[in-house]
Amino acid sequence: MNLMTTPPRPFSADQSGWSLPAWTYYDEDFQKLERKHIFMPAWHLVCHVSDLPRAGDYRTFSMMGERALVLRGRDGQLRAFHNVCPHRAARLVDGDAFGDGGGNCGGRMTCPYHAWSFALDGKLLAVPFIEEYENFDKADFGLFPLEHGVSHGFVYVRFGSGTQTLEEYLGPIAEEMGLYRFAEMEPIGPIRSRIREVNWKNACDNYVDALHVRVAHPGLSSLVRDTYRLSVDRGVDKIFADAGAGKSAHASVTAYRAMLPRVDYLPEERQNMWTYFRLFPGLMFDVYPDQIDFMQFIPISPTRCILRDGAYALPDSRREMRAARYLNQRINRDVNAEDKTLIERVQDGMGTTPFKTGPLGKNEICLRAFAQRMRATIPIAAEVEHPGREALQAALDAA
Numbered sequence: 001m002n003l004m005t006t007p008p009r010p011f012s013a014d015q016s017g018w019s020l021p022a023w024t025y026y027d028e029d030f031q032k033l034e035r036k037h038i039f040m041p042a043w044h045l046v047c048h049v050s051d052l053p054r055a056g057d058y059r060t061f062s063m064m065g066e067r068a069l070v071l072r073g074r075d076g077q078l079r080a081f082h083n084v085c086p087h088r089a090a091r092l093v094d095g096d097a098f099g100d101g102g103g104n105c106g107g108r109m110t111c112p113y114h115a116w117s118f119a120l121d122g123k124l125l126a127v128p129f130i131e132e133y134e135n136f137d138k139a140d141f142g143l144f145p146l147e148h149g150v151s152h153g154f155v156y157v158r159f160g161s162g163t164q165t166l167e168e169y170l171g172p173i174a175e176e177m178g179l180y181r182f183a184e185m186e187p188i189g190p191i192r193s194r195i196r197e198v199n200w201k202n203a204c205d206n207y208v209d210a211l212h213v214r215v216a217h218p219g220l221s222s223l224v225r226d227t228y229r230l231s232v233d234r235g236v237d238k239i240f241a242d243a244g245a246g247k248s249a250h251a252s253v254t255a256y257r258a259m260l261p262r263v264d265y266l267p268e269e270r271q272n273m274w275t276y277f278r279l280f281p282g283l284m285f286d287v288y289p290d291q292i293d294f295m296q297f298i299p300i301s302p303t304r305c306i307l308r309d310g311a312y313a314l315p316d317s318r319r320e321m322r323a324a325r326y327l328n329q330r331i332n333r334d335v336n337a338e339d340k341t342l343i344e345r346v347q348d349g350m351g352t353t354p355f356k357t358g359p360l361g362k363n364e365i366c367l368r369a370f371a372q373r374m375r376a377t378i379p380i381a382a383e384v385e386h387p388g389r390e391a392l393q394a395a396l397d398a399a
Helices: 028-039 166-179 200-207 218-224 251-259 319-350 365-377 389-397
Strands: 044-048 057-063 066-072 078-082 101-104 108-110 117-119 124-126 147-151 154-158 192-196 229-233 236-242 273-279 283-287 292-301 304-313
Touching: 028 292, 028 389, 044 057, 044 066, 044 292, 044 304, 057 292, 066 154, 078 147, 078 154, 147 166, 166 236, 166 273, 192 319, 200 273, 200 292, 200 304, 200 319, 200 365, 218 236, 218 251, 218 319, 229 365, 236 365, 251 319
Parallel strands: none
Antiparallel strands: 044 154, 057 066, 057 101, 066 078, 108 117, 117 124, 147 154, 192 304, 229 236, 236 273, 273 283, 283 292, 292 304
């Protein structure tokens, strides 16, 4: 009997022209390595300072078993804590089904389990039945502090120790963040979270995959035409595209071009520019003349992640600006729906028998840089074939 076999692929030794192997997009042990070496040491965006205008305002953020709480105190300062009671580990304040949400707790936070209450600076205020506890000092049981920072108006937290400061992390886009006045912006909609049935890397790959735009995004393609320009700046992917002028077969695109007003604080070359930034591991900024969006892909399982996003802009009451922002969001709703279908199709193929890895175009410098960075951070990702459980456990046990 003759059996059909898949011919071997001509993998290059350095793998620079190849995607990550398929097994890294569905393997549970590999995601444990990602948690340890990539997500715990990384900075994660929680919200904008304008999302927390009053004392007692808070925002929650969850990622891979960790829960964060960012809170504005009576003194106006922002503080970050682990969203867990130091008594019996109960969650202090709630978010949505993904652990993401916000509200105002008044002058104190009270644990719903045993009613321990905490001040806005994290100090323990009151303990019912305090006589039950031996050698108890309230000063020893404040909320667990969490490393955090604010840059250009956005609030970030970090769950583990890392070598990169927040300023270093955002350095490659600091000039643009200042140019667009990120720090002065206000939310123009709620922060949203929803499920994508894909590995987080699949979604991130798609974000900087320029070759699919003309094939799969007819509206966006008609807006930017052939103006996509890719670059990698100190580990940050940057894509620049010109929205141009003129009519399109897509009504929203034509209307957006016609309605977008001049933005006086932007230089001429930015008046019609759409810019995309991707920061490792899974944070993106979409920067437009009319508004900005952030996006995050947060792992839930090897084949599931959360898409979290929010939109911000400077106050502008012009009718043309309000219309441009509506049309921008309409165009991007179509793009997101198209991308959802695309990335699910890719994820479906990752677990099939013949697919191991695929070639990356010579101009796909962002995809190449991401794959190389993953291999450098987690060396076992260079194994085209699944390395086996023992090898993965050894990698997990290594320092």
